[in-house]
Amino acid sequence: MLTKTKIYLSSPHMGGTEQKFVDEAFDTNWIAPLGPHVDGFENDLQRYLGEDKHVAALSSGTAAIHLALQLLNVSKGDEVLCQSFTFSASANPIIYQGATPVFIDSEPDTWNMSPELLEIAIKDRIEKHKKPKAIIAVHLYGMPYKAKEINEISKTYNIPVIEDSAEALGSSYFGQPCATLSDVGILSFNGNKIITTSGGGALIVKNASLKNRAVFLSTQARDNAPHYEHSNIGYNYRLSNVLAGIGRGQMEVIDDRVNARRKNFDFYKTNLSQFNSIEFLEEPQGFFSNRWITCIKTDSFEARERIRLTLQEDDIESRPLWKPMHVQPIFKDCLRFTNGISEDLFEKGLCLPSGSNLNQEDLDRILNNILKTPNI
Ligand SMILES: *Cc1c(COP(=O)(O)O)cnc(C)c1O
DSSP states (O other): OOOOOOBOSSOOOOOSSHHHHHHHHHHTTOOSSSSHHHHHHHHHHHHHHOTTOEEEEESOHHHHHHHHHHHTTOOTTOEEEEESSSOGGGTHHHHHTTOEEEEEOBOTTTSSBOHHHHHHHHHHHHHTTOOOSEEEEEOGGGOOOOHHHHHHHHHHHTOOEEEEOTTOTTOEETTEETTSSSSEEEEEOOTTSSSOOSSOEEEEESSHHHHHHHHHHHBTOOOSSSSOOOSSOOOBOBOOHHHHHHHHHHHTTHHHHHHHHHHHHHHHHHHTTTOTTOEEOOOOTTEEOOOSSEEEEOSSHHHHHHHHHHHHHTTBOOEEOOOOGGGSGGGTTSOEEOOSHHHHHHHHEEEEOOOTTOOHHHHHHHHHHHHHSTTO
16 A cells, blocks of 8 residues: 655745755855845845835744844833734743733634733723733734734824734735734744745834844844944844745745645635534635635534544644643733633634645545544
8 A cells, every 4th residue: 555645734845946045155155144145035025025114034933023022122020912822932032021921812803812802901901000011913824913903002002013923924904914014023934834944034123223223132232343342132043144045935936825825725615615513714804814824613622623633544734723822831820811712712723734835635635534524
């Protein structure tokens, strides 16, 4: 019998020219966390996101969130409001800064931060003389959050928003690219994201001086002197020129990657439409998702597990949706404003294989396994 290959949730998908850029870095000996590919990759991202944007290429999305908090002067003892339904990397940098996360649950239309709960939380914290310093909202699985409502609250209370767009390069909100909808945006180019540099990230800001500040902090905060002079704590967070070369190759195919992931979503949705017990997350009018991961919501934990284990039997990777931060052991003592939505999604939701490199045979194999799962 032929052994089938494993199907992954979301695996790297090279476009073809990445190797040429990497070779160029070797040929010119630019093996450093600076160089022409770093500049070139930043320019590619700026062109894609809007020429008035300023992009700093960094070593990870997590590093970008950490620097974003610093640019907004979040420090020890401050409170930061953070979407609870997310990956832990959205929240961890709050702790790196010695600040305290306050978790906000989701709303049902996008599965992202609930504007209602956000405002309730802000009023509560202000009443207790603990006005939050920043808001971290996330375009989870590529679906934009309700940016108009969240930005209005941000403006009313004068609290800046960090836009965690790690999963949402290629998504947009009423025509405006995700990562440019708020005060500071971040991207990730980790191996499982829509494009990858194997590891990398970016910070997107509105002016050159903020970008310069971020680059300064990301390259060990060296003051202007012939020797090493420091009046700030710095970080080693700049992207390698070799990895930026991979990013330049990947930016040539970003539109194809978005189209392929959206096609995966359409395939699953069309072919599972006969099941009332399986729900998909629809795009509200004006919202455009890159469909980084196609997620389904079943009608019970047991049904979700039956599908997951049937797929696993055939060496197909699927995974429960993100476990909300407010139920993570490490954050058990943190304040939270909840409504049950993210916990329900965690209980019943499943991420299906969604790579842009899945072929029709892969998709059919995944579908047939779901179709043969008992009692769905
Ligand atoms: C991947 C991810 C991050 C972190 O990005 P890294 O590049 O892996 O550090 C942050 N937030 C979300 C929502 C992510 O999915």
